[in-house]
Amino acid sequence: MTQSVVTEAPATEADVPSTGSDPRVRWVLLAVGLVAALALPWFVYPPVAMDIVALALFAIALDILLGFTGLLSFGHAAFWGSSAYVTGLIATHYGAPFPVAVLAGAVFAMILALPIGYLSVRRSGIYFAMVTLAFAQMVYFIAYQWSGLTGGENGLQGVPRTFFGIDLVETESFYFYYAALPIILLGMWGAWRIVHSPFGRVLMAIRDNSQRARALGYEVEKYKVIAFVLSAGLTGLAGGVFAINHGFVALTELHWSTSGEVVLMTVLGGIGTLWGGILGAFLTVMLADYLASSGFQGIDLVTGSVFVLVVLLFRRGVWGTVRHRYLARRLRRATRRGAADTRE
Structure with missing residues (x-):
């Protein structure tokens, strides 16, 4: 009986892979995405390109909770920012290569997420969102007060890009991008494995009907905590790379507005x-960078307006709407073929 909730959970749009059931389309998308990631710093300023891929992993990590578990977190800046600080401190004080520092930051984010997740998942809906926000603000306050370690309002400055003595990576943003990209791609692959594993199917079942999942023997809170910790770990990977990319960790990385920004990206x-x-x-990121480089001051006003328009015109988001229409067209074709076969 317990197996049925994994394989027969109510199918929703998020349950269907973005490429439908055609593996050829899936591989084409993966190839296009990989080529785009490799070519990005040739067309975009490399530090901006690194911000794009780091924030992309941040959004994917949040989506594991929001889209696949049904939990809206407004506190993920705590894991993004705390990992950035730990990464920066280890890289600065111990001279560790940045992949080691980033991994340490991700581990710290997961450790931090364990008690926060354990206490937060006992609530749902807006109450869960507010509890995570409260914990994130506590972490922000600690970082603000502990200025001797974090730098307080001045932030953590002079974070090095140590990479086994390879000067090109340590001094050139272009080469640093390619050295750090495997960390981001590994995180994205991990997110894909989580979603498409039996564990991910249980998360979707909990999202769709937590009472039914509990009745079938699944420890709902336990699965939510694990998803929360895994999401925090992936967020930590992204936050650590972001810190190394900038060579600086600002206190705003822990602010609630950072959580709101990544929710906006995901939606x-x-x-x-x-x-x-x-x-x-x-x-x-591209819109904000374009507006900033043109000297425009009201960046938040424009991005907020774009977000409102997208929500009104694309109820499922840009990619979600494209995918939905593609799947609907495939379904109509399959239905017509089935009807034709029946008549014959």
Whole structure:
């Protein structure tokens, strides 16, 4: 009986892979995405390109909770920012290569997420969101007060890009991008494995009907905590790379507005799609960079207006709407073929 909730959970849009059931389309998308990631710093300023892929992983990590578990977290800045600080401190004080520092930051984010997740998942809906926000603000306050370690309002400055003595990576943003990209791609692959594993199917079942999942013997709170910790770990990977990329960790990385920004990216691209987080991060960062480089001051006003328009015109987000129409067209074709076969 317990197996049935994994394989026969009510199918929703988020349950269907973004490419439908055609593996050829899936492989084409993966190839296009990989080529785009490799080519990005040739067309975009490399530090901005690194921000795009780091924030894309951040959005994907949040989507594991929001789109696949049904939990809206407004506190993920705590894991993004705390990992950035730990990564920066280890890289600065111990001279560790940045992949080691980033991994340490991700582990710290997961450790931090364990008690927060354990206490937060006992609530749902807006109450869960507010509890995570409260914990995140506590972490922000601690970082603000502990200025001797974090730098307080001045932030953590002079974070090095130590990479086994390879000068090109340590001094050139272009080469650093390619050295750090495997960390981001590994995190994205991990998110894909989580979503498409039996564990991910249980998360979807909990999202769709937690009472039924509990009645079938699944420890709902336990699965939610594990999903919360895994999401925090992936967020930590992204936050650590972001810190190394900038060579600086600002206190704003722990602020609630950072959590709101990544929620915006996820919704903009499409909840429960994974690819939507990538597209949402790309659109948001590129728009903000374009407006900033043109000297425009009201960046938040424009991005907020774009978000409202997308929500009104694309109910499922940009990628979610494209995917939905593609799947609907395939379904209509299959139905027509089935009807034709029946008549014959």
